[in-house]
Amino acid sequence: MQHISIDTIKTWERFYRANFINCLSGFKSASLIGTVNEDGQPNLAVFSSIVHLGSDPALIGFINRPLAAAPHTLSNIKATGAYTINHIHPSFVNKAHQSSAKYPVEINEFEAVSLEAQYINSIKAPFVKESFIKYALELSEIVPIKQNNTFLVIGYVTDILMDASLIEEDGFIAIENAGTMTCVGVDAYYKTERTARFGYAKPIVNKESK
Numbered sequence: 001m002q003h004i005s006i007d008t009i010k011t012w013e014r015f016y017r018a019n020f021i022n023c024l025s026g027f028k029s030a031s032l033i034g035t036v037n038e039d040g041q042p043n044l045a046v047f048s049s050i051v052h053l054g055s056d057p058a059l060i061g062f063i064n065r066p067l068a069a070a071p072h073t074l075s076n077i078k079a080t081g082a083y084t085i086n087h088i089h090p091s092f093v094n095k096a097h098q099s100s101a102k103y104p105v106e107i108n109e110f111e112a113v114s115l116e117a118q119y120i121n122s123i124k125a126p127f128v129k130e131s132f133i134k135y136a137l138e139l140s141e142i143v144p145i146k147q148n149n150t151f152l153v154i155g156y157v158t159d160i161l162m163d164a165s166l167i168e169e170d171g172f173i174a175i176e177n178a179g180t181m182t183c184v185g186v187d188a189y190y191k192t193e194r195t196a197r198f199g200y201a202k203p204i205v206n207k208e209s210k
């Protein structure tokens with residue numbers, strides 16, 4: 001097994017190093033975040049740093065890169081307080097990936113990548129119509145991360161759209177049956193397959209040692 005130290009990594013070419021480090025944390029929840037600006041102009045971009053923060057209240061976070069690198073999603077969320085997160089399916093993964101391109105602010109990425117914006121009730125932010133699991137959030141808090149000028153964006157889940165057949169008896173969502181994809185690094189996407197479900201683990205007490 002090769003031992004690679006951070007001193008070695010620092011000598012690597014910038015893009016090679018970024019690819020390598022981006023892969024290290026493993027499979028990530030690639031999803032599309034849909035927003036609108038104050039004038040209702042839609043925006044769509046792919047994000048993979050999406051993380052469960054708590055169940056009650058239902059809180060989900062994601063990391064937004066520095067504003068200069070990825071400005072539109074974050075400024076729309078600041079302006080409206082609303083956004084949607086939409087799982088990615090193989091049938092539109094190429095379009096989802098294309099939404100990461102740096103389109104000018106006046107471009108509607110739904111149209112640019114040929115995905116359909118879907119509006120439900122009074123929710124301001126658009127869902128991705130083609131997505132099989134999607135949910136809307138209200139902004140709770142934006143936490144700046146000083147170390148690298150990124151932001152942890154935290155939202156309350158308010159509404160969820162999915163087929164009822166995906167929800168198992170105990171509330172577990174069989175997201176693999178919806179074809180939800182996962183990703184590694186910044187450009188590789190994977191299909192998923194469940195290996196096992198084990199239930200809530202409890203300590204195993206060795207009776208003989210009692």
Ligand SMILES: Cc1cc2nc3c(=O)[nH]c(=O)nc-3n(C[C@H](O)[C@H](O)[C@H](O)COP(=O)(O)O)c2cc1C
Pocket residue numbers: 030043044045046047048049050062063064065066069070071072073074097099100101102103183185186187188
């Ligand atoms: C697979 C993948 C994952 C990404 N994950 C993130 C992420 O977690 N946070 C982020 O800020 N940008 C991420 N990006 C980059 C954004 O999609 C890209 O910067 C986009 O242009 C941001 O658009 P916006 O300015 O409309 O928000 C990712 C790109 C790809 C291809």
